[in-house]
Amino acid sequence: MGVKVPRVRSGRWRCAGDCVELRCSVSQCAEGGGLWIWFLDPTDARWQALLAHPQACSFHHPAWMRLLQESYGYRPFVAAVPDGDGGVRAGLPIMEVHSVLTGRRWVALPFSDYCYPLAVDGAALEALTEGLVSQCTRRGAPCLEVRASLAHDGARAESTCLWHRIPLDDEASTWRRVARMHKGNTRQAERQGVSVVARTDLQAMHAFYHLHTITRRRHGVPVQPWDFFARLATLLATGYGFIALAMKDGQCVAAGVFLHWGETLIFKYAASDPERLELRPNNLIYAYALRWGCQNGYRYLDLGKTEVGQDGLCAFKRRWGAQEEPLIYSYVGGEQSRGMSAWLSKGMGMVIRHTPAWVCRASGALLYRHFG
Incomplete structure (x- = not known):
């Protein structure tokens, strides 16, 4: 041969x-x-x-x-x-x-x-x-x-990891499967004057990236390079997805980046202001995405992967009506990359959490391409 x-x-x-x-x-x-x-x-x-x-x-x-x-x-x-x-x-x-x-x-x-x-x-x-x-x-x-x-x-x-995906039917049937707690938090966000707008411009991506950096730094994880998100904003503007911004008194308090193609709407990235979580802006973004997916004929709202052991986040996603199943990866030939060792990851997390935001951004720019 x-x-x-x-x-x-x-x-x-x-x-x-x-x-x-x-x-x-x-x-x-x-x-x-x-x-x-x-x-x-x-x-x-x-x-x-x-x-x-x-x-x-x-x-x-x-x-x-x-x-x-x-x-x-x-x-x-x-x-x-x-x-x-x-x-x-x-x-x-x-x-x-x-x-x-x-x-x-x-x-x-x-x-x-x-x-x-x-x-x-x-x-x-x-x-x-x-x-x-x-x-x-x-x-x-x-x-x-x-x-x-x-x-x-x-x-x-x-x-x-586990994978969570919400089957979308008509809006009324899909909303009935949402847990009462999430419905109540969504109404609470609306009563407190939070609203969601969908945009695809670079300014909206900047608003998301600001919150994304805060979120990643809080978790001690490097943030993806800004250049990636700037290019993604250009892609979204061609009809590939949108940025959902949860706004309160003119300020962005939470944001999500969504991709869509075929039958699936994907909730790819999420970020929020930790000082404004009492407004329940994340619930309003989830509800917005669920309704948007139903109204635009998508069959699924994909909530992405969650590491095994993150029981609280898994429960949060299931309460939106998501189906849960193991996410299986396959490896052929050689030895698969295991990413950073546990001690290095833990050490980097401590550094990122206790240093300025530029360290979070710089470490992401240096490392992300190696661990994709």
């Missing part, structure tokens, strides 16, 4: 024509010669045609991959299985991460809570999985991290 393109050197791949084709020795080949795995550019029309799949969400979209590429320098591509008629029948967006701290990895996808392979049927999914495992278990191949479950003996599964 072998590679049907010029030899790959220094851990890099490059396209020959409109895609890279890797021959993988797998049993599913109809003609006995092996299975072709295409590596496509994310803007390729064949991949974009597959985005009509019901499981496709914002994380599968080429615009999200371009944002990560421009912000962190990752190399984007899509691993795809051809359908024999010029199109593709399965695909998975991947980014190649080169880091002096975490090594060379293929991640589907960095800074994305999950990223399911898209396939027209079970056979196509099996072919894609088999092809990726075959490719990434070769000597010198990078470790593959897929933020989804891969049904294959060659994939190692790990779950350290």
Whole structure:
């Protein structure tokens, strides 16, 4: 078997024509010669045609991959299985991460809570999985991290987080599933004069980022670089999502960043002013998102991942009517990156909490690209 393109050197791949084709020795080949795995550019029309799949969400979209590429320098591509008629029948967006701290990895996808392979049927999914495992278990191949479950003996599964997602029906039915406590807190926010506005401009993103830095610093966690959020604001302005600002007397007291594509509205980032939590602004943002999703025809409101053990946050999300399930990540080949050691993470948290905000921002600018 072998590679049907010029030899790959220094851990890099490059396209020959409109895609890279890797021959993988797998049993599913109809003609006995092996299975072709295409590596496509994310803007390729064949991949974009597959985005009509019901499981496709914002994380599968080429615009999200371009944002990560421009912000962190990752190399984007899509691993795809051809359908024999010029199109593709399965695909998975991947980014190649080169880091002096975490090594060379293929991640589907960095800074994305999950990223399911898209396939027209079970056979196509099996072919894609088999092809990726075959490719990434070769000597010198990078470790593959897929933020989804891969049904294959060659994939190692790990779950350290829970995933919460609210099914959306009509607004009245969806609101009935919300716990009485959340409904009461929402009414309390409204009585105290809090209101929510949805915007996509840079000024709104600045308001969010100010609160986001406060929130991350309070938790002792580095904050993502401002450049990432500035680019994200540009993306939102093209119809990719919005920023929900909870306002009280002209001041932003809480904010959320939402992405939407396909059937899912994703609550990606949240932040609030710790001095104004008695106003219950976060409840009002959740309620706004739930109603907005129903009114605009989305099937799910995704509340993102929560680490196992954060029982209070899990309960908070379930009370909005969210379904809870384990979030499984799969690893193929090599050793997966474990991120920062516990002692380093704890030490950094103490430093961030007790130093000026610029330390929180600077540490994020330095470290985030290595741990995506």
